[in-house]
Amino acid sequence: MIEKEDIYIALSDVYDPEIRINIVDLGLIYKVQIANDTVDVEMTLTAPNCPASPEIRSKVIQTVKQLKGINKVNLNVVWEPAWNPSMMSEEAKLDLGYDVFCENERKW
Numbered sequence: 001m002i003e004k005e006d007i008y009i010a011l012s013d014v015y016d017p018e019i020r021i022n023i024v025d026l027g028l029i030y031k032v033q034i035a036n037d038t039v040d041v042e043m044t045l046t047a048p049n050c051p052a053s054p055e056i057r058s059k060v061i062q063t064v065k066q067l068k069g070i071n072k073v074n075l076n077v078v079w080e081p082a083w084n085p086s087m088m089s090e091e092a093k094l095d096l097g098y099d100v101f102c103e104n105e106r107k108w
Helices: 004-011 053-065 090-095 100-105
Strands: 029-035 038-043 072-077
Touching: 004 029, 004 038, 004 053, 038 053, 053 072
Parallel strands: 038 072
Antiparallel strands: 029 038
């Protein structure tokens, strides 16, 4: 049986082609729900006019559908809460040059 962790692991293979960081570490995945053979994914993008939006959306659906026992993926892209760099994992922040230790001093 597929667990949420399996979905997150699979989605960590989906990269934002412009930033070259996976969408899980970027903090773009807000919610994953599994009901029988259907997965609902709620996510955002780094910007509403993201040119990579169609590619990222397609890869999310394809990636989750490839998991054993999953037949349907519902993808909902939301804009609230708005994405900001503080949502990234520490690894992603380091990869992009953000100072993890001074995060509270920065205004995004």
